Every structure is written in structure tokens, then in C-alpha cells.
Amino acid sequence: xxxxxxxxxxxxxxxxxxxxxxxxxxxxxxxxxxxxxxxxxxxxxxxxxxxxxxxxxxxxxxxxxxxxxxxxxxxxxxxxxxxxxxxxxx
Numbered sequence: 254x255x256x257x258x259x260x261x262x263x264x265x266x267x268x269x270x271x272x273x274x275x276x277x278x279x280x281x282x283x284x285x286x287x288x289x290x291x292x293x294x295x296x297x298x299x300x301x302x303x304x305x306x307x308x309x310x311x312x313x314x315x316x317x318x319x320x321x322x323x324x325x326x327x328x329x330x331x332x333x334x335x336x337x338x339x340x341x342x343x
Contacts, residue, residue, distance in 0.1 A: 254300075256307040258315070263308045265300065272300045275308040275324075282343075284318035286327045305330040309337045319343040 255266045264274045273291035277284050286308065291301045305327055312318055320340040322328040331337050 254303050254307060256311055258311055263304075263311055265304045265307055267295075267300075273304050275304055277308070279318065282317070282319055283321045284312055284316065285321045285323050287323045289324050289326050301326060302330055302333070306334060306337075309334075309340060313337070313340055317343060 254272065255269075257264045257266065261278060262274050262276050265272045271292065272295045273289065275286055276288040276290075277286045279285075286305075289301055289305055291304065309320065309331070312320060319342070320327070320331075320337070322331065322341075331341065
């Protein structure tokens with residue numbers, strides 16, 4: 254999956270087609286991940302997990318923000334991928 258980071262949204266594309274996005278807000282030193290949306294035709298394909306993992310990788314590689322998972326799916330993904338746990342304590 255390819256990811257495009259824009260203001261307050263990271264969008265995921267598969268073969269150039271939008272799969273979904275993760276909406277976020279920067280507040281102080283925190284990146285608050287508010288909402289993960291997967292297009293209906295892409296649900297139950299692992300795309301949601303792939304989107305959140307891609308967003309976490311982007312924040313890890315490009316920022317020093319601490320991740321706050323407001324969207325309830327974000328902490329679930331972090332529990333499944335503990336390599337991102339350190340992002341919640343930066």
C-alpha cells in the first residue's frame with residue numbers, strides 16, 4: 254500500500270486506488286489519531302490494519318510526535334504490533 258500524508262489525513266492507496274484514510278490532529282507534541290475509515294469494498298481485507306500501521310510508520314519515520322489513539326482501532330493495532338508501543342510514550 255502507498256501512503257500520502259496531507260494536512261490532518263494520511264490516505265492509503267492500493268494500485269493507485271484509494272482504500273481509506275486515518276484522520277489526525279496535532280495538538281502540542283501529540284498526534285491524535287481520531288478516525289480510521291476504510292471504503293466499504295475494502296473492509297475485511299486487512300486494509301484497516303494496513304492503514305493504521307502505515308500511519309504509525311509515517312509518524313515514527315517523519316516526526317517526534319507522541320501518538321494518542323483516539324480512534325479505538327489504533328490501540329488494537331498497537332497491541333498487535335508492539336514495535337509501535339514506544340510511539341505512545343515519546
